[in-house]
Amino acid sequence: MRSSPGFRGGQTAANVALNAFDVAGYAATRNQVLPEEARGASRLSPYIRHGLLSLKQVWNAAAGPVSDVSKFRDELLWQEYGRHLYARVGMQLHRNLRFDVAWSGDFTPAAWPREMACVNWALSNLETEGWLVNQTRMWLASHYTVRSGAGWMAAQEHFHRHLLDGSRAANLLGWQWTVGAGTGKPYGFARWQVEKRAPQLCAACPLNRNCPIENFPSNTVPRPVAIPNPLLVRDDDLATTRGPTTVTERSTPQCVLLTVESLGDEDPALLAHPQLPVVFIFDEPALEKLRLSSKRLVFFVETLQDLAERREVIVHLGDPRQITPDLDAAITWAPVPSFEKYARTAAEMHPWPWLAEPHAGSLKSFSAWHQKLTQPK
Incomplete structure (x- = not known):
């Protein structure tokens, strides 16, 4: 590769x-x-x-x-x-x-x-x-x-x-x-x-x-476009867009599960459990669909190798929907649709570290989003 x-x-x-x-x-x-x-x-x-x-x-x-x-x-x-x-x-x-x-x-x-x-x-x-x-x-x-x-x-x-x-x-x-x-x-x-x-x-x-x-x-x-997307104007489900705001625990986690959205040492779930082993899943169905270049795959491998110098790292290849139910993992929520496959069976969920908290106002343009962001609450 x-x-x-x-x-x-x-x-x-x-x-x-x-x-x-x-x-x-x-x-x-x-x-x-x-x-x-x-x-x-x-x-x-x-x-x-x-x-x-x-x-x-x-x-x-x-x-x-x-x-x-x-x-x-x-x-x-x-x-x-x-x-x-x-x-x-x-x-x-x-x-x-x-x-x-x-x-x-x-x-x-x-x-x-x-x-x-x-x-x-x-x-x-x-x-x-x-x-x-x-x-x-x-x-x-x-x-x-x-x-x-x-x-x-x-x-x-x-x-x-x-x-x-x-x-x-x-x-x-x-x-x-x-x-x-x-x-x-x-x-x-x-x-x-x-x-x-x-x-x-x-x-x-x-x-x-x-x-x-x-x-x-x-x-x-x-x-x-013929029918403008109403979600560009207002978010009526801000809680779903923003994700959890506090740590939610269903059971005692046995490992920390990292995703491609959050692989760093300051991942909230990783920081919260410094003694637990770390798990990463190469999502085989997604990889077959996306056909990522070897450069991207090697970047992930290099990242996991670097992390393994400080933590125990366990790597799986397969379907996250089949692997995650047996992990009892702590995980950091991620603002992407594909996170759903990791979320359902997580033992513990940590909030995403936003730079700026999402709001329910207009996202029709960067300026509209930013203007709402800077308005006094």
Whole structure:
């Protein structure tokens, strides 16, 4: 199996990455693509996605120029917004929420023409390293759908298969935003963006004199969906969206069960039971369906190997619905639909460590969500 050349799984690697991150200059350079040494991106996202670093921990660690800290924390809030949105609407996030943009259809590799240096370079990074700066994610998403007219869901699955930080919340939200399905304003990918963020790619491109993205694509405004999703406006079941707010105990736990949402040493259930063995289940039915790249699987293995240096770790391969009833496990609740398969037979449930508590107000946009978040209670 092949690992990522740029990332190693595990709490030790996550701590090293967080301690090495310097937020100074982040606001000006977070979107820089090449040269790599000029990038301001934190490269913390794989560790945040799998709970090796919590959003609150990273938020508190950010220290430096006010403008850079503010911009960095704003990006963390986008992550939290995606989690709130996914926790509320669940699997409905797999379809267009507000505007009618093509989402279905088979994966169409031709929508990412490899003869374009910018596209080929970005795809190569996705498929070998399993990580992309946000700018190149938008380039690929925009070219696939806005320019090529292909449905975004299949390409989103390709991202999810390879990205070490691939989460349904962040990935689906990012694609909907880029193709205009969430805002009605598609992101237009054009040559000037490559020349600004990665001029080396244009200079070496065989299509340099006949660039297919010389200008912005035609600005087509998506139509609103016929029936807006009422969950975007109000949550009438906030308790379910938010999850438990206190520890609930059904019986005495015999182990701690970790999920891919929360693999860090500061997992609440793990902290509460420092003497218990730790269990992780490689979800065989899900793996057969998702066909994750070896990079993602190796990242999980590396994380478990690192944890095994401090705790007893037991690994299962199979269906969690069949394995969990016999575990009597303590577990941390997670804001994803798939958590249901772990929850029913848990001996003890711990609350999710939100950066910001979910509210029942509008999630139609990040600004609407954030405005409600900051209103006095």
